[in-house]
Amino acid sequence: MTVTPDLGELAAQHAANFRSNIYTPTDLFKIVNAKITTQNEHLNAFISIANEDALEAAEAATQRIKSGETGALIGIPIAVKDLLNTAGQRTTAGSKMLEHYIPVQDSTVVQKLKDAGLVIVGKTNLDEFAMGSSNEYSAYGPVHNPWDLSRVPGGSSGGSAVAVAARGVPLSIGTDTGGSIRQPAALCGVMGLKPTYGRVSRFGVVAFASSLDQVGPFSRDANDMADLLQVIAGHDEKDSTSSLEPVPNFKSAFNRGFDGVKIGIPSELLQEGVDDDVLESFERAIHEFETRGAIINRDISIPSIKAALPVYYLIAPSEASANLARYDGVKYGFSVLDGKNAEEVMSASRGMAFGPEVKRRIMIGTYALSAGYYDAYYLKAQKVRTVIQQEFATALNEVDTILTPTTPTTAFEIDSKINNPIEMYLNDLFTLPANIVGLPALSTPCGFSDGLPIGLQMVGKAFGEADLIGYAHAYQSITDWHKSEPVDR
């Protein structure tokens, strides 16, 4: 090692440094491991930090570089949300239910990361079973926002966002069911992408709401994001909902700029409940696009978009209540030892091991699906979902992308919303429509308010991730918001 690796570098720069033999993946891994171990004492971004396995992976990557292999991300350290199965390495889903769960096989995304030579340095903290918008619902304690330790990082992929924001790793993996990648990306000042439903395999990802869940990348710039999405995207025969749509080159729109790009703004969504500073940053970003040739359309309308919130909070808990039925204390997971019969053991185990938000959602879902209520709630929500899909399709016939702020506010104080579920759910107002309609959506930093980051969300056409990453690339070439970093935490 002639130079100590700088953790402020992007993945692409580390890769270039490996090839110039300035340092090796093994050198970089050791620095990353030490840094995230130290940071974890105050950030709590990781539930487990990998040692021997990760060191072996780093050494294997070092050999691959030496032998001249050219994969873009060989040897790059990455953090993975503790919702994706890692063979032989504990996967908790942020729950006491899976505190000691050791998967016997890798999720497809983890397998792809390993095949591409990435080094998984740890499993990141999250809201229990990915249910939450603040990371306060983890059974392993809250994650702290590196921009202000008294504030939440967002959720549910809070640990993955913080790991990248605090410069522990250049890349991480999260999952997004209603904004769980984009919302923490916005609150932590990094990039996050929810791909089109079906773009990335869900095999081996602990299921929350199967018609909404999607795995996606966190990064600090568009170039790194394109490289990571390139690794994880594509059809998987182990997931029948993964799409057969061909995987394009995700950097194919990097030279396009904004000239003639048609941008739609759903003005009806911005009329209330959005902080002034957030709106101001959003309008400034729109102005940047406009001065560089984009055509701004403020008349697009998605009349039913406000129904997205109740639709989401019916569909997601309903699917969750069915998915979480598998945690019965029999096959795996927490189990009480005593009980009169099998049913009592099951109820007691679930009562003890599930946290308050998971119980609340199981109850919402079970109630909504129970006899006599199915038509009024779940079926009605699935019909309104169709209406919202039709409205988005109409809007995206007129424009190339729909822009909103990613969140209505910046990061809030830990404990400030925990007792008010409705207020907590309102955080996801701008992000959850993309899950309901299955479209890709990206968040990139676009400003600050009182030292806290603000995110800009772009929603694209189905399988249009390359366009979104291209717009973000163009935006990042004329602004520096994505380069700001928190004081060394």
Added chain:
Amino acid sequence: MKISKEDVIHVAQLARVQLSDSEATKLQQDLSLIFGHFESLNEVDTSHVNPTLHASGEQIVLTSGDLEKSHQNLRQDKIRRSLSPSQVLLNAPRTENGFIRIKGVLD
């Protein structure tokens, strides 16, 4: 929307989640509030639409008229290795002689 505590206890039994008395009280309040917000769905006219069956509208599930086209979506029918018994039992809380042991189903 008023949900009674008896409703909450009944639904908790259906979901096999044991609740303390204070949890049931809190959930009664939360569910009443949350289901009250769901009433706004009735403002959307859905008399002429079908419920969503797939998030991005892609045809993956087999339908009878679609067999030919669907074949390309299906994986080949060939024998492959499945998990070993020891892998399957690795995470089970109680095992005995290669089986999972549970409490009696009937009292």
